[in-house]
Amino acid sequence: MHFPCIDIPADSLRGRIFQITHADLNQQNKHDLAWRVVKLQVEEVKGFDCFTNFCGVSITRDKMCTLVKKWHSLIEAFVQAKTSDGYLVRLFSIAFTRRQNRQVKATCYAKQSKMKQIRQKMQEIMVNEAQKSSLKDLFKKL
Secondary structure: OOOOOOOOOHHHHOOOEEEEEHHHHOOOOOOOOOOEEEEEEEEEEEOOEEEEEEEEEEEOHHHHHHHOOOOEOEEEEEEEEEOOOOOEEEEEEEEEOOOOOOOOOOOEOOOHHHHHHHHHHHHHHHHHHHHOOOHHHHHHHO
């Protein structure tokens, strides 16, 4: 089916945020990276070309649902840090408790004091990784 070309003004595209899966950006491992969504913001339009800038990365809802389990504690942390090349990034991370070897108890909840310690450690790691790498290197690590 052929659709006629529609002229969209450049001003309406500038600033728009597009979402694309990480698998579509890479040639290999298509199914391994399909759950990671990359957000790109249009900075400039020249003819039929849109020049974009990185805007963010997130996880699809179905991947998040597969990670969350009953009878486990969910620990979330976020931090704002500056990369070595001067970009200010906001990082979010999640962690889960897990069963120990030969555990009899059905649940593996963490106490609030332990969750606070784990959250602080997560924030410390995220800040250190962000400060010692550039935005490009940080994106590769993620």
